[in-house]
Amino acid sequence: MSPIDSGDTAWLLGATALVLFMTLPGLALFYGGLVRSRNVLSVLMQCFAIAAVTSIVWVLVGYSLAFGDGGPAQAWIGGLQKALLRGVTVDSVSGTIPETVFAMFQLTFAIITPALVVGAFAERMRFAAMLLFSTLWLLLVYLPVAHWVWGGGWLARMQFLDFAGGSVVHINAGVAALVAALVIGNRRGFPSQAMTPHNLPATVTGAGMLWVGWFGFNAGSALAANGSAGMAMLVTHTAAAAGCVAWMAQEWVRFGKPSVLGIVTGMVAGLGTITPASGYVGPGGALVIGLLAGTVCFWATQYLKRRLAIDDSLDVFPVHGVGGIMGTLLTGVFGAAALGGIGHPDGRTIAAQLGVQLVGTVATLAWSAGMTWLLLKVTGLVTELRVTAEEENEGLDLVLHEERGYNITS
Secondary structure, three states, X not given: OOOOOHHHHHHHHHHHHHHHHXXXXXXXXXXXXXXXXXXXXXXXXXXXXXXXXXXXXHHHHHHHHHHOOOHHHOOOOOOOOOHHHOOOOOOOEEOOEEHHHHHHHHHHHHHHHHHHHHHHOOOOEOHXXXXXXXXXXHHHHHHHHHHHHHOOOHHHHOOOOOOOOHHHHHHHHXXXXXXXXXXXXXXXXXXXXXXXXXXXXXXXXXXXHHHHHHXXXXXXXXXXXXXXXXXXXXXXXXXXXXXXXXXXXXXXXXHOOOOHHHHHHHHHHHHHHHHXXXXXXXXXXXXXXXXXXXXXXXXXXXXXXXXXXXXXXXXHHHHHHHHHHHHHHHHHHHOOHHHOOOOOHHHOOHHHHHHHHHHHHHHHHHHHHHHHHHHHHHHHHHOOOEOOHHHHHHOHHHHHHOOOOOOOOO
């Protein structure tokens, strides 16, 4: 009898579509609405281009390096046995689903991670430089970390817990974003000049798509239509709602009025922070994680931009990086059976699992930071990283793509 389970397969097919929906159009609209009108097409273009290039790299070598057998190097990276998806046929199986579905599901994670980094250098990085950097970053940062955690690498052997991408996606992208913002430099006029979002309705629309799509992201990571997927969906929604409320409350107290931008950013913070824990914690833990996400990430955005004056344009590090770090560590706390979680591997204590989580967090942070800096420097040797001051003032839509986002005539 075939080990393929039709229910699991149907769920993963749907979850795969949901995760791709998070990037196209979810993240594209979310980011596109946050920039100024003269740069909206450049952000949409970057998201689409990353999706296309990442897909090709994934077929050529990406899937194999992340999930292939690395032999003597297995602790660090996979091999090339599955390059060009060799051996991935209509009959090959991964667990209870076709390997084609597993490969496609994991591809959607590889797409959204470098796309998240786009938010750090929005409105000032050259398109060619973005493409080269994103491709190198996928190969040398994302794929190794994905293998460490999910492909049988050294963190997997330590039983490091990351259900759906707290380290692989959010710490990785958040730290890369911070480094990119520092290397490329601030936008002209930052922080003295107001740089308000040009289309908040588009941002809210994209945020709604992210909230829905995140169910595929987290619940799909159960790789089955089972109780684990159901709980992951429940705690994901709980944390998102708590993140909304916590961020809204912080703004209300600090500024006297809650903002639309704030409530959707709090949602993203809640979602990113629950991601690593989503398959391991219960609703109570999710509620605490979401409330902490909305509070801590709010203050991280205030500190980064107001105190440090670092122009991470769309708050990638304070939301995804800080949220990913916090969620990965809290997985070691709220995953404990005594706190409503499923229990830690081998009956570990909270302190023991927290130690493992800390190792994985620091390793991901260090690898992403160091390699991102190096890859940006290499990219800068090949092509200019950012547009000129005149081009930045004119806007990337016209300068890089010879198009306008809005052609309104009276």
